[in-house]
Amino acid sequence: MVTTDWVMEVLHEVKxxxxxxxxxxxxxxxxxxxxxxxxxxxxxxxTYSGCPATKVIEYEIESALRRHGVADVVVNTVFNPPWxxxxxxxxxxxxxxxxxxxxxxKAPHGLDLVSLGGPTRTVPCPYCGSSNTLRESxxxxxxxxxxxxxxxxxxPFEHFKAI
Amino acid sequence: xxxxxxxxLLRLGDDRLVLGHRNAEWCGHGPILEEDIAxxxxxLDLTGEAQLFLELAGKVEGLGRDADQLAYWRDETQFRNLxxxxxxxxxxxxTMVRQFLFSAWSHFLLEGxxxxxxxxxKGIAAKxxxxxRYHLRHASEWVVRLGDxxxxxxxxxxxxxxxxxxxxxxxxxxxDVDRVVAAEGLGVDPSGLRPPWEALVTDVIRRATLTVPSxxxxxxxxxxxRHTEYLGHMLAxxxxxxxxxxxxxx
Numbered sequence: 001m002v003t004t005d006w007v008m009e010v011l012h013e014v015k016x017x018x019x020x021x022x023x024x025x026x027x028x029x030x031x032x033x034x035x036x037x038x039x040x041x042x043x044x045x046x047t048y049s050g051c052p053a054t055k056v057i058e059y060e061i062e063s064a065l066r067r068h069g070v071a072d073v074v075v076n077t078v079f080n081p082p083w084x085x086x087x088x089x090x091x092x093x094x095x096x097x098x099x100x101x102x103x104x105x106k107a108p109h110g111l112d113l114v115s116l117g118g119p120t121r122t123v124p125c126p127y128c129g130s131s132n133t134l135r136e137s138x139x140x141x142x143x144x145x146x147x148x149x150x151x152x153x154x155x156p157f158e159h160f161k162a163i
Numbered sequence: 164x165x166x167x168x169x170x171x172l173l174r175l176g177d178d179r180l181v182l183g184h185r186n187a188e189w190c191g192h193g194p195i196l197e198e199d200i201a202x203x204x205x206x207l208d209l210t211g212e213a214q215l216f217l218e219l220a221g222k223v224e225g226l227g228r229d230a231d232q233l234a235y236w237r238d239e240t241q242f243r244n245l246x247x248x249x250x251x252x253x254x255x256x257x258t259m260v261r262q263f264l265f266s267a268w269s270h271f272l273l274e275g276x277x278x279x280x281x282x283x284x285k286g287i288a289a290k291x292x293x294x295x296r297y298h299l300r301h302a303s304e305w306v307v308r309l310g311d312x313x314x315x316x317x318x319x320x321x322x323x324x325x326x327x328x329x330x331x332x333x334x335x336x337x338x339d340v341d342r343v344v345a346a347e348g349l350g351v352d353p354s355g356l357r358p359p360w361e362a363l364v365t366d367v368i369r370r371a372t373l374t375v376p377s378x379x380x381x382x383x384x385x386x387x388x389r390h391t392e393y394l395g396h397m398l399a400x401x402x403x404x405x406x407x408x409x410x411x412x413x
Contacts, residue, residue: 046290048211048294050208
């Protein structure tokens with residue numbers, strides 16, 4: 001019997017292609033699943049507008065459900081409310097840290113429009129835990145990450161930006 | 164009404180598509196690795212936003228055109244972007260000054276658009292606004308760093324500002340399209356955005372020890388499809404692959 005819980009269970013198999021440490025449910029981009037007869041409709045929301053992984057994720061959601069015998073899969077995209085890193089689960093944050101990516105803090109409200117005094121929040125190093133870290137750039141290898149370095153263990157690391 | 168909304172969405176999409184493409188020209192050419200990555204990220208965000216706005220434009224138009232068709236199969240006179248955004252990327256100072264002036268304007272525009280009665284437009288704007296904040300912060304930090312930096316960086320930042328400034332008059336011109344969508348509660352009339360924009364940009368320009376230029380306004384008409392000689396060249400490069408292999412799939 002196909003239930004919403006079962007669908008969510010299957011979707012845990014779909015990893016974020018750019019951050020394979022966590023899956024799409026943990027990432028918070030699956031906004032819901034509806035089962036109507038033979039049809040399963042999964043609603044997703046993109047992380048960033050230009051995230052190249054969005055299409056791949058839609059495809060993989062479809063494939064995962066087909067693999068489990070659901071023939072009629074619809075993936076629906078919504079934009080409102082916009083995705084926030086606050087939707088990333090606690091377990092996933094720990095998985096990110098273990099993977100070497102500093103997890104996001106609480107999403108800022110009314111982030112400074114022009115910040116000329118440098119960043120105010122410190123991002124602890126995911127490797128050694130030191131708070132003595134430096135933000136190198138607000139833009140990293142993917143849209144969702146920034147680049148930092150640790151003055152404690154001298155390791156460069158990425159941070160999942162709070163947004 | 165849907166014709167006005169279609170036109171309005173083209174403007175939103177084309178601004179971001181054209182600026183995104185100009186920024187993408189820096190990919191592999193950034194002055195330092197971090198900056199190469201940062202500009203490419205900006206390009207990616209802008210192109211992604213363009214795709215969403217154009218996809219919605221196609222839906223509103225109702226003739227079956229999608230974002231790709233609108234991006235790759237229109238000629239320059241059918242593009243609706245602001246002229247400032249199509250100018251060549253210039254040096255790093257020009258790229259950052261232009262980004263700063265546009266992102267500041269875009270911030271106030273998106274603030275209005277998140278109140279839109281058109282649900283899809285509202286959602287896309289809410290997402291774009293979060294991304295735009297990062298762009299604005301990044302660009303304004305560079306404007307200050309360059310303006311208040313070395314003699315050479317100051318000279319270049321001021322030259323970039325002097326070059327870009329006259330084109331910003333077009334940011335605030337409203338026509339019937341703007342007035343119709345604003346009256347319907349779907350879009351924003353840009354003529355009201357000048358005071359907050361001016362306050363924000365002049366503050367940063369002063370902190371950057373630069374001077375606010377005050378020259379007369381340049382030629383306008385991007386919203387009506389009148390463009391500088393540069394857009395056609397840019398589109399030729401942007402569109403050549405799609406047009407050489409129509410309908411190609413990965």
